[in-house]
Amino acid sequence: MSGRAHIIGAGLAGLSAAVQLVGHGISVIVHEAAGYAGGRCRSFFDHKLECEIDNGNHLVLSGNHATRDFLRLIGADNTIDVHSPADIPFVDLADGTRWSVRPDKGRIPWSLMSSRNRVPGASLSDYLQSCRIMWAKDNQSVKDVISTGGVLWRRFWAPVIVAVTNTDPAAAGAVPMRQVFAETFAKGEAACRPVFFPQGLGRSLVLPAVDFVTAMSGELRFNHRLTGVHKINDKVAALEFGKDRIDLSENDCVISAVPAAVAQKMFDGIDGPNAFSPIVNGHFRVNQVFNVLPLLGVVGGTAEWLFSRGDVVSVTASAATSLVNLPSATVAVRFWRDIQAAYGLVDVPMPSFRIVKEKRATFLQTPDQLSRRPDRRTQWHNLYLAGDWTDTGLPATIEGSIRSGASAASAALVKMNKMGGNT
Template sequence: MAKKHIHIIGGGLAGLAAAVSLSQRSDAQVILYESSPSLGGRARSFYDANLDRTIDNGNHLILSGNDAVFKYLNLIDATNSLTGSGYPLFPFVDLEEGKRWDLLLSKGRFPWWLFFAKHRVPDFKFPELLALWKLLKADTQKTVADCLVNGQLSRRLLQPFAVSALNTSCDAGSALLMGSVVRQSLMKGGKGCIPYFPKIGLSESFVQPAVSLIALQGGIINTKSRLSELHVQDGKIDYFIMNNNKIDVGPEDTVILALSAHVAEQILGAVCPKVKVPNQFESILNLHYAVDPNLRIKGSIDKAKFVGVIGGISEWIFVRPGVISITVSAANRFTGCQHENLASLIWQEVCEVLSPVIETPLPQAIPNHRLLWEKRASFVATVEQNHRRPSCYTPYQNLFLAGDWVATGLPATIEGAIRSGFGAAEAVFSSKIV
């Protein structure tokens, strides 16, 4: 049987998920193209010679309620490459108000944790839970801020949760998208909120096992392959230009564009200008400090290997072997700041947060570090940008879209990217035209 060629362009997690899924089929020949030398896109790890450590492009946290992520990890046999405390445990420090607590959700759907002072957000009042109901019921026009209720539940949990999940301020962030995140996490109970992250790095968990499986299933992977143009003939893509070479797309063949949103907008603009794509972006700042690999932390932060920070610049501090990494979401607001000032202020916060739970004091002098500022970490999850997200279908019956910016109902996350990749893979074999 002649195989249908499926050209998947973009080797981030959306493209990899589509490739893993389609390369299983005996009637499909997958060819994956990626412009950079390595795969993984925004979710990759690399060796940093200056730090002499392997670091993630950005710290990534996954929750057990991310069904598409675990389906993908299961397919590529990499579920065991993740680690975590195994509990829905989130240690927090409030630097402004000098408080420390451990949010520990009860595993089942009924939120027993709300009735235990030592498991919940300190100083929270029950009427504040109305915010969750408002998020779940929000219409397409509401922002997260429209739904929040003043109080510590918002300040110490819902706001930081929303800013991390949407990578957008609460004033601008879409309540509809945040409602979806709440539905696939808190509403599933603690069972859906167990945090996981890679034992070694993002590439070791999400990329390398996928690459091996795609190759094993007969898929072809071409790195350093940059798409510059799609060409249309008779309502179909008939060829595309890759590294100045013309690649023919046969009558039975298909193209999945799994590019970053800003590149997809340029490429699609030439062939289907009516398809809108998110075009405003937020950045994420990550700072990786090289520390003693034998550093010992005590208590819940040791169990969780991360801590949430309220009232500082840092939002999450991850403690990995030999590296302390900090994440700041929606970081466009810091664009004017000197990098060294940020690195120094954030290190002071790290010392303040970790000193009470660390066996050997951290050095006061700022350690060797790497600042990574991903300028287009995600589209801004506003009401307006959410309306610009296209479905995976295009006006051409052999062209499909994937990427965290496609309309998945979720913000730009690994779950959204993988869901879109699987979605495009399914659509290829159930074609329809929009």
């Protein structure tokens, strides 16, 4: 008898697992606690702004190959804009200096020999010293391997690392950053192109994945929260969703794609990160389309990155512990001040805004917390783990969650094929 895969959670990890498994002809049911898919990467209609916005800006680069493969598989690659050639503009609000990071075509950044191509004020030796990140070890934080003083730190490393790890950049684990660097900047320009979602995250990454799964006879059950798990010997035997109980057959598998805290509560014996970090986003409906860059790194302000899409300018502040408990109106004033300075909108009054605070946006990516990440395999023979918090080797990102889902699906597939019934 062929088995069925029960996937718990319809965030990107769960959707990634589901699209892989339905593609292999496996019968799949995705159980999602919320009434919608996408988890921490979602779009919604905001009644105050009267338009659709994303819960937060998501920075993705062309070197995120699993994300690109996922988009192709679900037929959504045509919904993205890949900004080519790679060009990431920055402004330093302290003195108004502007520059762009333009990686070289090849792997060796020869152009940095000329000061014109460096971050203003940074020397060639600052760049050479940064290469030490490529030899980082598991227990090292960023501050153990690269200098956290100086212009290159302030104008390049700090804004990039905080965006990628959502952790104080000096305290962040160096190894996931090394991996990101190896898959993007160290590969040259073609791997560093910013990827934009002009129709929003939901219409690129989430809805097409849901459509793909259902078109392949998979099922998604929304408002179906896992509330209990029964085990017999070394296997998960039944899943409870409130009053609804599903007994698993011999060949069934379970993929947990829920956040770390939920997985640890539901399934015994699972280790995982237990400290989290907030991201605060602000969306401003400026009611006119300014001729501004779709992406701008901001140094020296409250805002760290500005994204513009249509007539909405959105702001991100990561590792935002000092902002998350402030009133939204106070946060909005600070963000708007930075938008005005960055885009030269000094006389423009603050438009309608929405502040979105994600208190547990990701786990805190320090070496200590990173060491708690579990493998996709568990002590329960038919249970696999997925999610950005599992041991992907990458920071907790879209790319990490998509890879984790695909990896859990391939482990489940091997097991289900062994049990017989699927080829």
